[in-house]
Amino acid sequence: MSTRTKVFLYGILLLLCVPFVFPTWWMITSSFKPNAEIFSSSLVPSSWSLEPWRQVFTMQPFAQQYWNSAYIAVVVTLGTLVVAAMAGYAFARIRFRGQNVLFLVVLTGLLIPSEVTIVPFFRIFNRLGLVDTHWPLILVPMLGPPSVLATFIMRQFFLTLPGELEEAARVDGLGRPAIFRRIALPLARPALGAVAIFTFLHSWNLYLEPVVYLSTRSKYTLPQALTQFTDAYQGQLWNVQLSAASMTAIPVLIVFVIAQRQFIEGLAHTGLKG
Amino acid sequence: MYVFVTPALLGALAFVFLPLVLVVWYSLHEWNVLADTFTFVGADNYRRLAEDPDVPAVLGATALFSLGLMVLNLALALLLAVLLNQKLRGTTVFRVLFFSPVVVSLLAWTIVWGFLLQDNGGINGLLGAIGVDGPNWLRSGGIAMAAVVVVQVFKNVGLNMVLFLAALQGVPQELAEAARTDGAGLWTIFRRITLPLISPTILLTSIITVAGSLQVFARISVLTQGGPGTSTTVLVYYLYQQAFQFHSFGYGATLSVLLFVIVLALTVLQWQMRRRWVFHEH
Numbered sequence: 001m002s003t004r005t006k007v008f009l010y011g012i013l014l015l016l017c018v019p020f021v022f023p024t025w026w027m028i029t030s031s032f033k034p035n036a037e038i039f040s041s042s043l044v045p046s047s048w049s050l051e052p053w054r055q056v057f058t059m060q061p062f063a064q065q066y067w068n069s070a071y072i073a074v075v076v077t078l079g080t081l082v083v084a085a086m087a088g089y090a091f092a093r094i095r096f097r098g099q100n101v102l103f104l105v106v107l108t109g110l111l112i113p114s115e116v117t118i119v120p121f122f123r124i125f126n127r128l129g130l131v132d133t134h135w136p137l138i139l140v141p142m143l144g145p146p147s148v149l150a151t152f153i154m155r156q157f158f159l160t161l162p163g164e165l166e167e168a169a170r171v172d173g174l175g176r177p178a179i180f181r182r183i184a185l186p187l188a189r190p191a192l193g194a195v196a197i198f199t200f201l202h203s204w205n206l207y208l209e210p211v212v213y214l215s216t217r218s219k220y221t222l223p224q225a226l227t228q229f230t231d232a233y234q235g236q237l238w239n240v241q242l243s244a245a246s247m248t249a250i251p252v253l254i255v256f257v258i259a260q261r262q263f264i265e266g267l268a269h270t271g272l273k274g
Numbered sequence: 275m276y277v278f279v280t281p282a283l284l285g286a287l288a289f290v291f292l293p294l295v296l297v298v299w300y301s302l303h304e305w306n307v308l309a310d311t312f313t314f315v316g317a318d319n320y321r322r323l324a325e326d327p328d329v330p331a332v333l334g335a336t337a338l339f340s341l342g343l344m345v346l347n348l349a350l351a352l353l354l355a356v357l358l359n360q361k362l363r364g365t366t367v368f369r370v371l372f373f374s375p376v377v378v379s380l381l382a383w384t385i386v387w388g389f390l391l392q393d394n395g396g397i398n399g400l401l402g403a404i405g406v407d408g409p410n411w412l413r414s415g416g417i418a419m420a421a422v423v424v425v426q427v428f429k430n431v432g433l434n435m436v437l438f439l440a441a442l443q444g445v446p447q448e449l450a451e452a453a454r455t456d457g458a459g460l461w462t463i464f465r466r467i468t469l470p471l472i473s474p475t476i477l478l479t480s481i482i483t484v485a486g487s488l489q490v491f492a493r494i495s496v497l498t499q500g501g502p503g504t505s506t507t508v509l510v511y512y513l514y515q516q517a518f519q520f521h522s523f524g525y526g527a528t529l530s531v532l533l534f535v536i537v538l539a540l541t542v543l544q545w546q547m548r549r550r551w552v553f554h555e556h
Contacts, residue, residue: 017372030386116297148290
């Protein structure tokens with residue numbers, strides 16, 4: 001490759017980077033600008049103000065909301081891993097009729113927008129007295145369509161594991177549960193990692209469901225809380241809102257930068273996150 | 275072994291199939307939440323759907339959004355993947371940068387774009403610096419839709435990009451080499467060899483992208499609230515408005531059935547069309 005081609009390619013890549021990187025940069029730097037300066041086009045604030053970051057916590061029970069999002073995402077992720085790993089293993093090892101039906105189920109779970117079922121779910125949870133609780137945000141993703149997808153991914157992975165290993169363990173007198181726990185599961189770490197990442201992100205980003213189910217501020221999750229930073233006239237307090245947005249984005253970004261290979265390759269191999 | 279599958283099966287039954295059956299059932303009813311009455315109304319909601327003057331506009335906006343998103347997303351993803359597949363140093367860094375919006379929380383990403391696209395926001399500031407008077411992106415008909423599509427594309431294109439990259443890396447080098455010795459140009463090689471070989475990935479990504487394009491409630495809700503007018507009121511947003519703002523739950527369920535039928539039809543259509551353009555090795 002000639003030097004000119006190289007320079008040209010780097011130039012295009014750098015230019016293309018702008019819309020991917022600049023918004024995140026702008027979000028973080030603008031969050032330190034005082035409100036009077038918020039629409040100035042300087043790339044860094046002229047004076048760094050921590051005030052908006054402080055206001056995030058005085059305007060809303062933001063620490064509580066942060067905790068809500070975090071614990072829900074962790075519970076959903078762990079629950080999905082257990083359900084999906086067990087079912088995925090069983091579906092990979094036992095022969096059963098109707099493999100095609102299973103595929104249809106997966107396709108349904110994968111492609112049907114959650115908006116389709118939001119009305120019946122609302123009525124069910126309303127009947128059960130679970131509206132304005134976190135239960136719908138935990139149960140539906142953990143057992144509904146996202147979990148079906150996770151099960152499918154786990155099954156595809158377990159199918160690639162050689163059977164001889166497990167045969168040998170069986171000859172040594174290990175039962176199915178022990179084989180699963182001690183042999184199959186440790187080998188499945190990459191697949192579990194990928195499932196964990198997309199399950200966590202899915203829960204962390206959930207927006208329609210909290211908006212529909214939750215009405216008490218202290219029960220809000222982060223995506224819903226982020227839209228609530230307005231002044232008395234419903235005008236947006238951009239710097240406070242951007243501070244809160246930065247706080248939800250930065251931790252995940254840091255984990256991503258550290259483990260970028262697992263993120264990108266894991267998601268590329270499962271390849272199914274809509 | 276059956277103990278292993280029980281939670282998943284029960285879950286799928288209760289949280290995937292039951293709601294799908296119920297949504298059809300509810301579309302034949304009217305539910306008043308406050309009075310808690312649930313009355314059978316037959317095909318009333320479907321009649322309303324047929325006569326609703328907003329529905330054609332909503333379907334038009336939905337089609338425009340999905341089509342625009344799919345074309346832009348796949349084209350950009352393929353372009354990025356091809357660029358990253360060149361033998362250049364530092365492509366890993368670029369891969370991370372292009373992928374990073376995927377992990378930035380959805381609402382944070384949408385909010386900062388909403389901020390950038392304000393009339394006096396960052397983008398018009400940049401345009402002003404080079405003497406261009408930018409429009410009020412989110413408040414002008416036609417432009418608002420394009421803006422929402424672009425925001426969505428940059429958020430998720432990294433995912434399709436890595437899928438394409440993996441597919442490109444699976445294309446055997448010898449084929450391109452052989453074609454080159456036969457005198458084929460870069461473009462011909464790309465069109466005649468690379469594209470057919472990665473067409474299964476194009477099918478997969480297009481199905482995922484179209485299905486995903488229908489779930490845009492958060493973007494619309496934060497950026498435009500369906501406006502200006504109804505120009506960005508896509509089906510999922512209209513459904514939300516009817517069911518949860520106007521408390522027309524029966525009608526909301528009817529719109530859900532419509533959404534379900536559309537997703538199903540699109541998926542079947544893409545699956546059928548694969549025979550015409552997806553290349554299979556035998």
